[in-house]
Amino acid sequence: MNERExxxxxxxxxxxxxxxxTEAIEDFGAEAVWASLIxxxxxxxCRRARSFRAEPVQAVAETSGIRFVVPGDPEWxxxxxxxxxxxPVNAMTGPPVGLWVRGAGDLGALATRSISVVGSRACSPYxxxxxxxLAADLGDAGQCxxxxxxxxxxxxxxxxxxxxxxxxxxxxPGGLDQAYPPAHRPLFERAAxxxxxxxxxxxxxxxxxxxxxxxxxxxxALSVGTVLVEAAVRSGARNTVTWANCxxxxxxxxPGPVTSAMAxxxxxxxxxxxxxxxxxxxEVLELVGSLGGGRNRPASPHRPTDELRPDELRVFEAVPARxxxxxxxxxxxxxxxxxACLAILDxxxxxxxxxxxxxxxxxxxxxxxxxxxxxxxx
Amino acid sequence: MNERExxxxxxxxxxxxxxxxTEAIEDFGAEAVWASLIxxxxxxxCRRARSFRAEPVQAVAETSGIRFVVPGDPEWxxxxxxxxxxxPVNAMTGPPVGLWVRGAGDLGALATRSISVVGSRACSPYxxxxxxxLAADLGDAGQCxxxxxxxxxxxxxxxxxxxxxxxxxxxxPGGLDQAYPPAHRPLFERAAxxxxxxxxxxxxxxxxxxxxxxxxxxxxALSVGTVLVEAAVRSGARNTVTWANCxxxxxxxxPGPVTSAMAxxxxxxxxxxxxxxxxxxxEVLELVGSLGGGRNRPASPHRPTDELRPDELRVFEAVPARxxxxxxxxxxxxxxxxxACLAILDxxxxxxxxxxxxxxxxxxxxxxxxxxxxxxxx
Numbered sequence: 001m002n003e004r005e006x007x008x009x010x011x012x013x014x015x016x017x018x019x020x021x022t023e024a025i026e027d028f029g030a031e032a033v034w035a036s037l038i039x040x041x042x043x044x045x046c047r048r049a050r051s052f053r054a055e056p057v058q059a060v061a062e063t064s065g066i067r068f069v070v071p072g073d074p075e076w077x078x079x080x081x082x083x084x085x086x087x088p089v090n091a092m093t094g095p096p097v098g099l100w101v102r103g104a105g106d107l108g109a110l111a112t113r114s115i116s117v118v119g120s121r122a123c124s125p126y127x128x129x130x131x132x133x134l135a136a137d138l139g140d141a142g143q144c145x146x147x148x149x150x151x152x153x154x155x156x157x158x159x160x161x162x163x164x165x166x167x168x169x170x171x172x173p174g175g176l177d178q179a180y181p182p183a184h185r186p187l188f189e190r191a192a193x194x195x196x197x198x199x200x201x202x203x204x205x206x207x208x209x210x211x212x213x214x215x216x217x218x219x220x221a222l223s224v225g226t227v228l229v230e231a232a233v234r235s236g237a238r239n240t241v242t243w244a245n246c247x248x249x250x251x252x253x254x255p256g257p258v259t260s261a262m263a264x265x266x267x268x269x270x271x272x273x274x275x276x277x278x279x280x281x282x283e284v285l286e287l288v289g290s291l292g293g294g295r296n297r298p299a300s301p302h303r304p305t306d307e308l309r310p311d312e313l314r315v316f317e318a319v320p321a322r323x324x325x326x327x328x329x330x331x332x333x334x335x336x337x338x339x340a341c342l343a344i345l346d347x348x349x350x351x352x353x354x355x356x357x358x359x360x361x362x363x364x365x366x367x368x369x370x371x372x373x374x375x376x377x378x
Numbered sequence: 379m380n381e382r383e384x385x386x387x388x389x390x391x392x393x394x395x396x397x398x399x400t401e402a403i404e405d406f407g408a409e410a411v412w413a414s415l416i417x418x419x420x421x422x423x424c425r426r427a428r429s430f431r432a433e434p435v436q437a438v439a440e441t442s443g444i445r446f447v448v449p450g451d452p453e454w455x456x457x458x459x460x461x462x463x464x465x466p467v468n469a470m471t472g473p474p475v476g477l478w479v480r481g482a483g484d485l486g487a488l489a490t491r492s493i494s495v496v497g498s499r500a501c502s503p504y505x506x507x508x509x510x511x512l513a514a515d516l517g518d519a520g521q522c523x524x525x526x527x528x529x530x531x532x533x534x535x536x537x538x539x540x541x542x543x544x545x546x547x548x549x550x551p552g553g554l555d556q557a558y559p560p561a562h563r564p565l566f567e568r569a570a571x572x573x574x575x576x577x578x579x580x581x582x583x584x585x586x587x588x589x590x591x592x593x594x595x596x597x598x599a600l601s602v603g604t605v606l607v608e609a610a611v612r613s614g615a616r617n618t619v620t621w622a623n624c625x626x627x628x629x630x631x632x633p634g635p636v637t638s639a640m641a642x643x644x645x646x647x648x649x650x651x652x653x654x655x656x657x658x659x660x661e662v663l664e665l666v667g668s669l670g671g672g673r674n675r676p677a678s679p680h681r682p683t684d685e686l687r688p689d690e691l692r693v694f695e696a697v698p699a700r701x702x703x704x705x706x707x708x709x710x711x712x713x714x715x716x717x718a719c720l721a722i723l724d725x726x727x728x729x730x731x732x733x734x735x736x737x738x739x740x741x742x743x744x745x746x747x748x749x750x751x752x753x754x755x756x
Contacts, residue, residue, distance in 0.1 A: 129637070258658065271661070271710075277648045277649045328651050332651070338704065346738065
């Protein structure tokens, strides 16, 4: 059994985002982990592994036009790797062992310019209008809208994106051979025409509570930024925002009337600086701007900034060529949360990329790596 | 002519917030400034001064029940002094030379627990409802609501406060012998029953464009915090917010539907960290909490924190007795803008009041001035 076959088998017997399995794969590789499960003790997981047969799953996948994508494949979204260094949320962690994909789009390519738009199932007409318009405008700007295919905001986001004739990515909490919710089967078929349906779970698997939560981490990981449109006090969309913040994605929220219960969570996130207030697509694009089109960047010789992590690079690139910026301005411009931004700024000062002036603002040093800085991609 | 008479005369011939006059009064006193105007050259201001007669103004004031309050009077609001150190806005600066006051309330006492609620004249029904409810809830919590008596949000704020049987402060852009707008005469009469009407301008003076702007600085200066409820792209209420930020007051804004033009300025201020998003009175009270009731603090022996400026004290008091806080949390809790907050935090570290831990958060040092810290007044 090779690496790909081992990952396929693991995706069929292991629950998504199980920390122990994730870590073992990272340390020993999927083949070794699968071999140890087969030869392991009498745990339910080992028994499931020993009774697993790939053929029935592969047969359903083939019939339904579902492919299995693993790290290293051209279609594998590079951003998934960020889940490797991400703190656990609800005791879940790690990148998926593989992704089941259906549709005419190329997941890897779509994920390079993608914004997730998420929110409540029981949204208001206001939320539905805002999500649809926002997604359509993002689509017009060439951004692929990622969401979870649920009723309410998710569906409005997919529909808005499709209305702008832009591919959309639907990340589902169960196997792609079935539609969840079933009423959205026509929507998913339309999404598959130019975009993709994605799931961590093999055909035949149903959504469960924990699978909704692990699915949310894929929505956050697949996109450059996440926009929350409406969510009441308790909402699954809040969980997607938590993942997006852990992944240091750009987290945004749309405000609404304070008299609406659906505006509670967006307002709270904005108030507590967990999300930046956005009112329209241009503001979203501005916030994620410096990240777009990263994949199309021409190959270039080694630069000092090559050693920077993506979040460090975002903060560094937010510093203007001339003049200084405050930490809050850089946090806003880079989309990196303020606390993280401050830590990064200090690190960048230590490493000689930036200096802090006597107004406590940050700027490039007089003779700086800026001369060899990656040109802005926005 | 004594200091009070000189200030009364100056308030009748000098336009509010004229920087040169403000500075001259600060440096030489009102009597000397008045004397120099009288004996001065042929400028329009000197001519106005020489032709000024106090008796007619005083007669109208007496008939209308208007009193003139100057610094040092028991009723003079101590917060007015903050205008002395404030950067000019629209080339205006400085505390008023005196205040004309009408009504049963004590302006100085009311200003110790006061929140201004301001916004657009052409507000939406949503904005009117939110302003009324917010002002009523603030009134119920014992806060006096300050506003400008205009149509729309201002009037809704005064009415909400009056509905909770709490005194309100109306700061008018012209003389208190007339009502501006005239349609609000009944509202102003009700406000004067327990609260006060205030103006920098003597009886007989009409509002002008610049007097609206100088009036806005009094609204900001008279209150601990300012809440913006609704304002379109261009709005006079934006000017009040600018003053409030210059005065380092707590600046707050209420969000609304992104589809409403009236939500533009609140959203923009929140997005650009010029205002904190608030959705209800409890959040306003939380933000201004540590400032309330400062006047009723019992006399106490000298403490290390006595040497701190008011904004430094607010930041210092936002640091919890145990545990650490990030700069953004401290900025929110203290109501001090982030850039200023960061500068203050560094200053407090230098002076031994705080330490910054390895998570880049701020906390009290192991053996700290906290043992002698001013008890929280909230």
